[in-house]
Amino acid sequence: PLTSRPVMHIDKHQIAQHNQRLEASHGRRFAQLAEDLPNVEKIVQQLNDFQVAIPSWALGTGGTRFGRFSGGGEPRNLEEKIADIGILHALNRSSGSISLHIPWDIPEDYAAIRTLAAHYGLVFDAMNSNTFQDQSGQPLSYKFGSMQHVDRAVRQQAIDHNIDVIKQGMELGSKSLTVWLADGSSFPGQLNFRKAFQNTLECLREVYEALPDDWKMFVEYKAFEPNFYSTTVGDWGQSLLYASKLGEKAYTLVDLGHHLPNANIEQIVALLLMEGKLGGFHFNDSKYGDDDLTTGSIKPYQLFLIFNELVEGMDSRGMDHTKDLGWMIDASHNLKDPLEDLVQSVEAILVAYAQALLVDREALIEAQASNDVVQAQEVLQHAFRTDVRPLVAEARKRAGAALDPLALFRDLDVRGKLIKERGTKAVATGL
Ligand code: PSV
Ligand code: MN
Ligand code: MN
Numbered sequence: 374p375l376t377s378r379p380v381m382h383i384d385k386h387q388i389a390q391h392n393q394r395l396e397a398s399h400g401r402r403f404a405q406l407a408e409d410l411p412n413v414e415k416i417v418q419q420l421n422d423f424q425v426a427i428p429s430w431a432l433g434t435g436g437t438r439f440g441r442f443s444g445g446g447e448p449r450n451l452e453e454k455i456a457d458i459g460i461l462h463a464l465n466r467s468s469g470s471i472s473l474h475i476p477w478d479i480p481e482d483y484a485a486i487r488t489l490a491a492h493y494g495l496v497f498d499a500m501n502s503n504t505f506q507d508q509s510g511q512p513l514s515y516k517f518g519s520m521q522h523v524d525r526a527v528r529q530q531a532i533d534h535n536i537d538v539i540k541q542g543m544e545l546g547s548k549s550l551t552v553w554l555a556d557g558s559s560f561p562g563q564l565n566f567r568k569a570f571q572n573t574l575e576c577l578r579e580v581y582e583a584l585p586d587d588w589k590m591f592v593e594y595k596a597f598e599p600n601f602y603s604t605t606v607g608d609w610g611q612s613l614l615y616a617s618k619l620g621e622k623a624y625t626l627v628d629l630g631h632h633l634p635n636a637n638i639e640q641i642v643a644l645l646l647m648e649g650k651l652g653g654f655h656f657n658d659s660k661y662g663d664d665d666l667t668t669g670s671i672k673p674y675q676l677f678l679i680f681n682e683l684v685e686g687m688d689s690r691g692m693d694h695t696k697d698l699g700w701m702i703d704a705s706h707n708l709k710d711p712l713e714d715l716v717q718s719v720e721a722i723l724v725a726y727a728q729a730l731l732v733d734r735e736a737l738i739e740a741q742a743s744n745d746v747v748q749a750q751e752v753l754q755h756a757f758r759t760d761v762r763p764l765v766a767e768a769r770k771r772a773g774a775a776l777d778p779l780a781l782f783r784d785l786d787v788r789g790k791l792i793k794e795r796g797t798k799a800v801a802t803g804l
Contacts, residue, residue, distance in 0.1 A: 381456070381790040383463040388775050391784065395776040403763040413764070416730045419694060420768035423726060425656070425719050426470040426498035426701040429478050432457045432711050433801020444710055446791030447801040451478045452489060454801070457791075459493030461712060464781060466772035467719050470498040472701050473545070475538045476508055483544035490545075498549070499591060499653070499699055500542035504531040505555035505599070518556040520576035521569035521605045528576050535580040543585065549653075549699060550584065551626055552577065553593040557600030557607070569605045574618060581619045591626035591652040591699060592616050596633050598663055608632075609641045616650050624652025628703055629679075630663040631655075639678040646686035653699025656722055665704045667714055669721025676721065677757045680729035694726075710788055716778045720765065727761035 407413040432454050433447040448454040455471060462468045471490065473480070480486045490496065504519030512530070517523070519531035539550055556573065558564040577592070584590055594612040595604055606612050609625055616623040625645050632638060645651035656668040658676070669676050687694055702718050733752050740748035766776045775781040782788075792799075 381460065381787060381794055383460055383781075383785065383787075385773065387785060388463070388773065388781070391781045392770055392776050399763065399766055399770070399776050403767045406759075406761075406763050410731070416727060416764055417768045417771065419730060420723055420727055420765055421466075421772050422695045423723060424467055424469045424695065424700065425722055426472045426699070427458045427461065427468050427715060428472045428474065428501075428701060428703055429454045430474055430801075431702060431705055431715060434705075434707055434711060440707075441800070442707060443798070443800045444788070445797035445799060446788055446793075446795050447711070447799045449795060449799050449801070451480060451486065453795065454478070455486070455489050455493065455495065457712060458495055460782075460787060461715055461719075462494060464716060464775050464778035465719055465769055466774035467723060467769070468715070469494055470496045472498040472501060472551075473542075473547075474501040474503060475534075475541060476503065480541060480545065483541075487545060497542065497545040497547040498701060499551045500538050500545075500547045500549070501551045501553070502535045502538040504534055505553070515555075518554075518569070518605070520554055520573040521556040521564070522572065523568075528572060532576050532579045536583045539580070539583055539585075539588070542588075548587060549589040549591060550580070551591040551593055551653075551699075552580070553595065553626075553628075554606055555599050557597075557604035558602050559600050560602055564603060564605075566603065570611075570614075573605050574615060577615055577619055577623075581623060584622055586622075588622060589652055589699075590616075590619065590623045592619075592623060593626040593628055593631070593655070595628065595631035595663065609645065613645065613648070613650055616652075625650050626653050626655065626699070627651070628655035628657070628663075629668075629676075630657050630659040630665055630703075634661075638675065639682045642679055643682040643686055646682070646690065649690070651686075651698060653701065655701055655703030656718065657702065657704040665706070667704060667706070667709070667721070668702065668718040669725065670717075673721065673725065674757060676725040677728050678753070680725045681732055681753065681756075684726075684729040684732070685734065712787065713779060713782060716782060720778075723765045723768075724761055727764050728756045728759065731756040731759055731761065 434441055434443050448457050458468060458471050504515055507514050513527045520528055522528050581590055592612045592615045594606045594608050596607055597604060612625040616625050658666045658668050658671040660671050706714055737752045740752060770776055
């Protein structure tokens with residue numbers, strides 16, 4: 374039984390009523406699109422099956438280190454974060470899992486947390502460890518790094534934390550650990566690069582040893598920030614080095630915001646897939662750096678090109694789109710309602726995925742084989758310029774979700790009700 378049942382929830386009847394109102398216009402748009410597509414049923418099914426994990430830290434207003442402007446009604450604890458993702462999942466049926474960050478999230482009663490998540494149809498995606506901040510009561514500081522640290526005792530503390538996170542994840546039914554390290558240096562000469570790498574590798578090895586057989590470890594890279602001269606897992610090459618040396622349960626995780634400007638992320642994705650070392654994604658978008666803006670809000674064509682490589686690469690390796698890679702959002706904002714923003718992010722991901730599924734593979738192969746550059750571009754852009762939103766909406770409808778989740782969120786005044794329940798001053802824990 375649930376210990377606390379939130380007041381705000383969305384039920385089947387509200388969704389059915391909403392869908393009924395939109396059915397006529399949706400039906401027309403879908404039928405028109407379906408007429409031109411040979412494999413529409415398969416695509417709708419693939420969209421239906423696709424799930425994107427929601428990070429627990431995206432449910433509050435974050436975004437900048439200069440200030441925070443809460444909109445009110447933010448989740449005050451893990452239970453309320455799960456309830457928020459429950460709302461999101463009820464609206465779109467594509468957000469069926471939550472990714473926790475330890476110790477921002479502190480599960481006290483694992484069984485109760487699992488029951489609560491199951492109540493909303495949610496499971497636990499990757500667990501995230503945190504050795505980039507000092508926590509209260511922690512004996513040693515991470516000021517000069519964690520796994521790269523010159524002091525073995527600091528390194529041990531980071532190892533112990535990661536192993537503890539694995540144990541917590543096992544209690545919750547998670548199957549993966551994401552390690553993102555802020556380790557690096559801000560000034561030339563500060564660090565011996567090779568020693569920093571070796572120390573980090575040694576620590577990761579110890580954590581890897583503690584990983585259950587059916588778990589994966591994701592090594593996330595990031596070019597800069599908080600360190601601005603070097604980062605010890607700074608790019609996909611370094612991440613791939615660690616993952617290769619660690620073993621078959623270790624993979625590279627691509628966060629879209631973690632590259633130097635203009636990096637060709639789709640090419641990185643293609644090669645990691647080829648090597649069987651792509652583990653998963655953190656979706657977001659950026660103009661400058663690790664901006665963590667809404668996925669698809671700045672470079673939708675890049676997002677489509679990434680999905681194009683994913684679909685092509687996964688299909689050629691016989692991989693299952695729904696479970697062989699970890700799909701997660703990693704974003705945090707200052708301006709938008711966090712739940713509305715997540716509705717937009719998930720929609721953008723599904724739109725890019727649908728467009729990639731539309732690509733005429735045979736025509737593309739033919740164009741490539743004959744060096745027909747113009748035709749290759751035509752093939753890709755034909756898919757990208759197709760308005761696939763009716764496909765995504767149809768998949769939602771068939772899953773029992775809302776045809777227009779954002780409109781329903783607003784019609785039901787979800788945020789207003791959350792504010793009533795939690796107050797205007799409620800601020801989520803996290804960054
Ligand atoms: C670091 O910028 C990062 O992308 C990592 O995934 C962290 O876990 C997350 O952001 C924290 O906000
Ligand atoms: Mn990330
Ligand atoms: Mn990031």
